[in-house]
Amino acid sequence: MNALLIYPEFPETYWSFKHALKFVGKRAAQPPLGLMTVAALLPAAWKKRLVDTNVEPLRDRDLKWADVVLLSGMHIQRESLLEIVERCRARGLRTVVGGPIASSVPAAELKADHVVIGEAESLIAGLARELEAGTARPVYQAAERPEMTASPLPDLSLIKMRRYSTMAVQYSRGCPFNCEFCDIIEIYGRRPRTKAVAQVLAELDQLRAAGWREAVFIVDDNFIGNKARAKELCVALAEWRSQYKTSFDFNTEASLNLADDPELMQLMKDAGFISVFLGIETPDESGLIAANKLQNTRRSLLESVATIQSYGMQVMGGFILGFDTDKEDIFDRMVDFIQKSGIPIAMVGLLQAMPGTQLFRRLWREGRILDAGDGDNTDVKLNFLPNMDATRLVEGYQSVLKRIYSCEAYYERVKLYLSRTHPRPGKGNTRQQWLTKSNARAFVTSIVRQGVFGRQRWSYWRFVLTVGTRYRHCVGAAMTLAVMGYHFQVMTQKLSKAIDSATQPAEPGEILLNETGRHAL
C-alpha cells in the first residue's frame, strides 16, 4: 500500500506565528507529530509519504501515487481538510481522517471514508489490515486510551525538518485538572499518561542524529500533570544535555501550580527549559472559580508568574475574555495584569464553547449555543450567547489587543521579563542568551523591517539600545521576542480592520449576530 499522510493548512492566526517565521526563513512552527506517529504505527511494508501543506504544496502526482490518504488536523484546519478530502474523493481515493478534529466535528461532516476518533496506538494495526482487505469501517474509536509506552518513535524521515522553527516531542498526554472549557481532558483524559524516559531520550537522539540543534517543544497538555514523572524526565534531560557542548532548549506547557514547586522549577531550569506556556485565563478570581480553574485561585497570579520567570523561564500566557462573570472593568483589569506580569506573549482569546466540553453542554442546556464554532478563539466569532453584550465584548477584546500589542506596551513587557531572568553561567548555556545562526538572521531581518521600514521604528531602536546596554546576557531571547512582537502587531492590525469594517453597517444592532443567531462577521 502507498500511504499518503497529509496535514491541512492552518489559517493565519495569532498562533500561526506566520509573520515572525518569515524572519527566520521558516514556514511553520512545528511538524505534524500526530501524523509522524501514525506513520510509524503503519505496517513497515507500506510505503509512506507525508505532505504538510503548511510548508509545501500538495501536488497531483502525490495523490496519483497514493492508494490511501490519511489526514490529521485540529478543528481550526477544517476548511483546508475538507477541501483536501474533496480533492481525494474526486479522484476516487480512499481517505481516513484522525486527530483532534475527529473529536470536535461529527464524523459525517468530515466526508471521509473512515474516521478515527482519539488516539491511534491500539487500533491502527486493525485499521491497516481492514484497509488492505477493503473491509474498513466508517468509524473507529478505541475502547480505552492507550498507555504511552505503546507509542512508537515518530517517523522523522518523512518531514522536511529545516522548514520548521521547532521540533516536537511528547512525553505525556492528559491533565488532572477539570477546567469547564477544556477539551484536552475530554480527548486525552484526566489521568496523565507518560512515555518511559528512555523513549523521550531516543526521540532526542533521533533529532540530534538528523542534525537538529534548535528548540524542542515538549508538546504535553500539562508537562507537570504528574510531577514525579516530570522530575524524573528533567533529571534525565539535564544529564543528556550535559554530554554536548551546545544542545537543544526546551519549551513546554504547564499548569500554574508549577510556581509552588521550587524543586521542579530548578530541575526544569537545569534541564534547559527556557519557556513555559501557562493557562492563566483571567485575573478575575470569580471567573476562575466559575470555570473550575481552582488551581489558579487563592494565590497572587502575578507572584506565581514572577517566581517561574526567576528560574530563567519565559512565561507565555493564555487568557480568555467572555466568561459569564466578566464585568465592564475586565478589559482594563486584563491589560493591567498583562503589563505587570512581564509576559510578552499573551495569547488573549474569546471564550469558545468547544464541542464535547462541559462548557458546551452547560450552554446547550441553557439554550445559549449558536453553533459548533470554528476552533479559532481569536477571530471574534462567538459560538454562544455571552452574558455581556456581544458587541461590547468584541469591542473590549479589540481594545485589549490594541493596548497590549502597541509597540511601547509590548517592549515594556519584554524588558520586565528580561529584568527577571538570570544569565546561566558556563557549560549548558541556553541558546537564548547568545546570537545563534537563526536568531542572528532574525536580528538582521528585524533591523531592516522594524528598524528601517517599521512605522514604530523609534520605539524599536529605544528597545534595541536598552537590550544592548542592560540585557546583553539574553540578547538572543530579546531579538526573538522583537520579531514575535512584529507578528502580533500585524495580526492585531488585521483583526482590528476586520472588526472595524464589520462594525460600520447601517444597522449597528447587527454587528455580531443576525436574527437567526448566525454570525454576521
Ligand code: B12
Ligand atoms: C503542539 C500543539 C500546537 C502547536 C502546533 C502543532 C502542529 N504542528 O500541529 C501550536 C503551538 C502552534 C498550536 C497552535 C494551536 N493549537 Co494546538 N496543540 C498542540 C498540542 C499541545 C500537541 C500536538 C501534538 O503534537 N500532539 C502529539 C500527537 C502525537 O498527538 P495527536 O496529534 O493527537 O495524534 C494522535 C491521535 O490524535 C491520532 N491521530 C492524529 N492524527 C491522525 C490521523 C489519522 C489518519 C489517524 C488514524 C489517527 C490520528 O493518533 C495520534 C497518536 O495517538 C495539542 C494537544 C495534544 N495533546 O495533542 C494542542 C491542540 C491540538 N491545539 C489545539 C488548538 C485549539 C490550537 C489553536 C487553534 C489555539 C488557538 N486558540 O488559536 C492553535 C492553532 C494553530 C494555528 N496555526 O492557528 C487543540 C485542538 C482542539 C481541537 N479539537 O481541534 C489541542 C488539542 C489543545 C487544546 N485543546 O487546546 N498547537
Ligand code: SF4
Ligand atoms: S489546566 Fe489546562 S489542560 Fe488542564 S484541564 Fe485546565 S485548561 Fe485543560
